[in-house]
Amino acid sequence: MFEKVIEPRVSETDGAGHINNTTIPIWFESGRDEIFRLFTPDLSFSNWRCVIIKMNVEYVSQIFYGRPVTVQTWISRVGNSSFEVYEEIQQDGKVCAKGNATYVNFNFETQKSEPIPEEIKGVMSEHLYEDKLIETE
Numbered sequence: 001m002f003e004k005v006i007e008p009r010v011s012e013t014d015g016a017g018h019i020n021n022t023t024i025p026i027w028f029e030s031g032r033d034e035i036f037r038l039f040t041p042d043l044s045f046s047n048w049r050c051v052i053i054k055m056n057v058e059y060v061s062q063i064f065y066g067r068p069v070t071v072q073t074w075i076s077r078v079g080n081s082s083f084e085v086y087e088e089i090q091q092d093g094k095v096c097a098k099g100n101a102t103y104v105n106f107n108f109e110t111q112k113s114e115p116i117p118e119e120i121k122g123v124m125s126e127h128l129y130e131d132k133l134i135e136t137e
Contacts, residue, residue: 002034002073003125008065018062020069024097025057027050028087031071037086038120039105048108055101063089063096074129076119081105081113086129 006027014020032050039049063069069091076086082104089097104113116124 001129002031004031004033004071004073004082006062006069006071008032008067008069010065013065018064021057021059024059024063024089024099025055027069027071027089028055028057028073028097028099028101031073031087032085035073035075035103035124038123047104050103051106053102053104055099057099059097059098061091061094061096063091067091073127075127076100076129078116078124078128080115083116083124105125 006120008023012023026110033043036050040047069089071137072088074086077084077090081103082102084100086100087098088095103117104131106112107114
């Protein structure tokens with residue numbers, strides 16, 4: 001599992017007094033930084049490899065300003081050229097949001113997906129959590 005702590009900002013709080021639902025996908029993406037680094041170690045956009053093709057978010061409970069949140073990210077599936085992540089955002093020890101996203105290892109020069117290198121698959125396998133899949137319709 002990859003883990004990142006985020007301090008909610010006042011600008012992310014909406015008129016209902018909780019963190020706005022548009023913020024959650026941004027926090028999930030931030031939790032994927034170490035995965036991005038596997039594919040592009042220097043995080044250079046000129047050699048970027050990860051392209052998101054699908055994401056789902058389930059809002060479980062409100063999140064509030066002034067209390068840190070923890071983003072936890074697991075690898076839920078590794079295919080030939082794509083992979084899926086399962087993510088949770090927790091505040092005060094409680095799951096407040098969960099989601100999943102699918103990425104493709106993509107070569108922007110050829111405009112085609114490419115197989116995920118075996119060494120990256122090996123690292124990803126250390127972060128597997130197959131029980132954390134979200135059912136989609």
